[in-house]
Amino acid sequence: MNSSIILVNQPEKSRYIIKSLEKIKPFFLIVIGTTETSKIPGISAAGKNPEITDYTPAADVELLTYGRVKSMDSIPVTPEGIPTPAIITMSAICLSRIPFLVVMAGAKVMPKTPYVDLGGSPGSDIRSGNALKDVEEVFERAKILGEEISSTAGYVIIGESVPGGTTTALATLLAMGVDAIGKVSSSLPKNPHELKKKVALTALNNAKIRLGDCRDDPLGAMEKVGDPTMPAMTGIALGASKNGLVVLAGGTQMATVVAALKVINKGSLEKVIIGTTRWIAEDRSSNIKALMDEIYSLPILAINLDFSSSKYPGLRSYEEGVVKEGVGAGGMSIASILYSGHTLTSRDLLNNIEENYGKLVKG
Amino acid sequence: MNSSIILVNQPEKSRYIIKSLEKIKPFFLIVIGTTETSKIPGISAAGKNPEITDYTPAADVELLTYGRVKSMDSIPVTPEGIPTPAIITMSAICLSRIPFLVVMAGAKVMPKTPYVDLGGSPGSDIRSGNALKDVEEVFERAKILGEEISSTAGYVIIGESVPGGTTTALATLLAMGVDAIGKVSSSLPKNPHELKKKVALTALNNAKIRLGDCRDDPLGAMEKVGDPTMPAMTGIALGASKNGLVVLAGGTQMATVVAALKVINKGSLEKVIIGTTRWIAEDRSSNIKALMDEIYSLPILAINLDFSSSKYPGLRSYEEGVVKEGVGAGGMSIASILYSGHTLTSRDLLNNIEENYGKLVKG
Numbered sequence: 001m002n003s004s005i006i007l008v009n010q011p012e013k014s015r016y017i018i019k020s021l022e023k024i025k026p027f028f029l030i031v032i033g034t035t036e037t038s039k040i041p042g043i044s045a046a047g048k049n050p051e052i053t054d055y056t057p058a059a060d061v062e063l064l065t066y067g068r069v070k071s072m073d074s075i076p077v078t079p080e081g082i083p084t085p086a087i088i089t090m091s092a093i094c095l096s097r098i099p100f101l102v103v104m105a106g107a108k109v110m111p112k113t114p115y116v117d118l119g120g121s122p123g124s125d126i127r128s129g130n131a132l133k134d135v136e137e138v139f140e141r142a143k144i145l146g147e148e149i150s151s152t153a154g155y156v157i158i159g160e161s162v163p164g165g166t167t168t169a170l171a172t173l174l175a176m177g178v179d180a181i182g183k184v185s186s187s188l189p190k191n192p193h194e195l196k197k198k199v200a201l202t203a204l205n206n207a208k209i210r211l212g213d214c215r216d217d218p219l220g221a222m223e224k225v226g227d228p229t230m231p232a233m234t235g236i237a238l239g240a241s242k243n244g245l246v247v248l249a250g251g252t253q254m255a256t257v258v259a260a261l262k263v264i265n266k267g268s269l270e271k272v273i274i275g276t277t278r279w280i281a282e283d284r285s286s287n288i289k290a291l292m293d294e295i296y297s298l299p300i301l302a303i304n305l306d307f308s309s310s311k312y313p314g315l316r317s318y319e320e321g322v323v324k325e326g327v328g329a330g331g332m333s334i335a336s337i338l339y340s341g342h343t344l345t346s347r348d349l350l351n352n353i354e355e356n357y358g359k360l361v362k363g
Numbered sequence: 364m365n366s367s368i369i370l371v372n373q374p375e376k377s378r379y380i381i382k383s384l385e386k387i388k389p390f391f392l393i394v395i396g397t398t399e400t401s402k403i404p405g406i407s408a409a410g411k412n413p414e415i416t417d418y419t420p421a422a423d424v425e426l427l428t429y430g431r432v433k434s435m436d437s438i439p440v441t442p443e444g445i446p447t448p449a450i451i452t453m454s455a456i457c458l459s460r461i462p463f464l465v466v467m468a469g470a471k472v473m474p475k476t477p478y479v480d481l482g483g484s485p486g487s488d489i490r491s492g493n494a495l496k497d498v499e500e501v502f503e504r505a506k507i508l509g510e511e512i513s514s515t516a517g518y519v520i521i522g523e524s525v526p527g528g529t530t531t532a533l534a535t536l537l538a539m540g541v542d543a544i545g546k547v548s549s550s551l552p553k554n555p556h557e558l559k560k561k562v563a564l565t566a567l568n569n570a571k572i573r574l575g576d577c578r579d580d581p582l583g584a585m586e587k588v589g590d591p592t593m594p595a596m597t598g599i600a601l602g603a604s605k606n607g608l609v610v611l612a613g614g615t616q617m618a619t620v621v622a623a624l625k626v627i628n629k630g631s632l633e634k635v636i637i638g639t640t641r642w643i644a645e646d647r648s649s650n651i652k653a654l655m656d657e658i659y660s661l662p663i664l665a666i667n668l669d670f671s672s673s674k675y676p677g678l679r680s681y682e683e684g685v686v687k688e689g690v691g692a693g694g695m696s697i698a699s700i701l702y703s704g705h706t707l708t709s710r711d712l713l714n715n716i717e718e719n720y721g722k723l724v725k726g
Contacts, residue, residue, distance in 0.1 A: 025514075025515065027515050065507060097514065099510075099511040099512070099514040099515050100511060101479070101508075101511060104480070110480075110482075112482070112500075113504065113507070114479055114480070114481055114482075114504040114505070114507050114508045115479065115480055116464070116477055116478065116479050116480075117467070117473075117477070117478055117479075117480045118477055119473075119475070119477075137475075141476065141477040142477070144428060144476070144477050145464075145477045147462075148462040148463060148464060149462070149515075151388075151460070151462040152388065152390050152462050152512075152515050152516050153515050
């Protein structure tokens with residue numbers, strides 16, 4: 001097995017899947033959204049400051065499309081200046097030419113790229129207990145998109161960029177009865193579990209639901225305490241699973257999609273795997289394997305990227321647990337290697353990321 | 364050669380192309396837009412009355428997506444009740460399952476479907492001489508879309524729904540120095556050539572340009588006297604031609620795309636063909652062959668659909684020269700037959716159209 005890809009669980013099934021995807025050309029749908037939840041101080045590191053997180057998803061996908069950002073002066077960074085994981089995805093796209101489209105689930109800032117609009121709106125602060133509008137409509141349109149794109153692609157990769165997404169994930173999972181406390185990851189080096197839990201429980205309280213009350217109603221849980229990317233990703237995954245494999249390219253927040261699919265169409269999960277990063281797979285402050293296993297045990301692959309020898313402090317910080325994942329970084333890195341038939345390695349990705357990042361920070 | 368498809372010109376090259384597309388799965392991009400030009404009385408039959416033409420593109424693509432219209436009470440019809448050509452495209456999609464996406468180039472009414480937004484706006488009345496905004500931006504985004512979709516599809520089919528589109532085409536072609544007077548078709552049984560010419564010349568006059576002044580500036584011509592679908596279709600075609608064949612699925616208004624590509628990247632036209640209907644190919648009040656030949660001689664295929672034996676007067680009217688083409692009807696009919704490997708025929712399409720139309724008019 002190529003050491004570029006880590007088999008987090010189910011080694012036999014994972015090896016079979018890796019083999020079956022070799023040289024197959026996928027299509028990447030990068031779903032973006034914003035939620036006012038990201039502006040709660042201390043929740044998200046996806047922006048220099050909480051207010052600027054509205055721009056992060058647009059900037060992320062501009063980076064993928066043009067290799068530079070149009071809606072901001074520089075690439076999205078954490079308060080400490082650590083760069084967005086979109087630079088990883090950008091390299092995966094550069095090196096593999098895997099085709100992709102941006103999907104607008106509901107964001108405050110529209111990217112200056114083509115994007116598929118699903119009729120959604122930005123999310124409110126989940127503490128209102130009334131987070132989303134038009135959840136059903138977005139889900140239905142997303143299903144159509146997933147079905148159409150998967151009909152032409154080898155398989156479909158779904159990523160997300162939504163600051164605050166692990167907190168909305170925690171709340172939505174709790175609403176659905178998944179014991180996710182202490183298991184969701186964070187873009188911050190010190191996972192603010194207590195703050196997240198407080199926000200999530202306030203959200204449930206104001207939505208007038210108790211833990212597990214939305215066990216059979218995932219769209220209802222999202223409507224009350226979720227973020228816009230959730231119904232979009234769930235719909236795309238469901239539609240795409242009709243025609244082939246679906247890679248949920250992300251960390252612990254993909255658990256909401258898995259939990260939702262389990263209720264809506266459990267059979268579809270036979271076609272779903274998780275593609276993430278080593279930083280998520282090895283994270284001691286979260287537990288993607290335990291979280292997924294509690295919902296539905298599906299194969300988890302992780303890209304074996306290591307930034308410890310990078311000449312850029314911003315990249316080396318990934319090794320200290322900052323950022324970790326996002327914008328489909330892990331899944332797209334894996335897919336780029338598989339599509340190349342393993343002629344591409346995580347070392348090539350690393351070199352390309354260093355090169356691109358060097359250019360981006362210079363000017 | 365299968366008699367379902369008429370070779371309008373270049374029989375040898377056309378036969379070769381038909382053979383090469385057999386059993387290949389294409390992707391259909393249906394580009395929608397509106398222009399205030401459609402509200403000039405007597406210009407467009409794409410709606411019960413001029414005011415309602417704003418809804419026609421949205422309704423057309425809802426019909427393709429759901430088999431029914433959501434934004435209006437009934438399917439789009441001409442003032443005499445003749446149905447939209449979207450019912451033909453709908454059958455082509457039903458029978459072939461060719462995947463598609465709606466592309467929003469700039470329309471007043473957003474469809475209740477997923478759609479790719481290119482950042483455009485609805486068009487003004489071209490008599491202002493100032494028809495479009497953000498032409499360059501829409502063109503650039505469209506190019507990206509064309510490149511991404513063609514990277515995954517066997518080939519790309521581009522259709523349009525824009526009421527008033529042949530009048531804006533006339534004006535744009537004149538601005539580019541193409542002698543299109545008397546050659547563009549019409550959705551009306553009596554082609555209002557004089558009215559169109561008057562509108563087009565007023566547009567040029569108010570744009571302060573003479574015939575041919577925009578010979579080397581197609582995007583400039585569109586900006587002044589075009590409609591939103593033009594930069595979108597041109598960009599998609601250019602992007603998609605990098606990866607494979609492009610079928611411009613439409614009538615004489617596709618001449619603007621061909622004229623624009625000739626200036627922007629003439630080589631790309633080697634990858635472009637026209638797919639239209641017999642009603643356009645045999646129209647005595649327009650001349651697609653002469654029009655194209657004046658610009659660039661590319662293969663023109665026409666679907667051999669004949670509604671004369673239909674039990675519905677609304678469909679029989681197509682034989683009297685009403686509607687003729689639109690929403691990619693001709694090109695998508697051809698593609699559905701080719702994708703089936705000729706197991707599908709124009710007879711099957713006809714039967715399916717009759718069946719669907721029967722259901723739609725009943726309820």
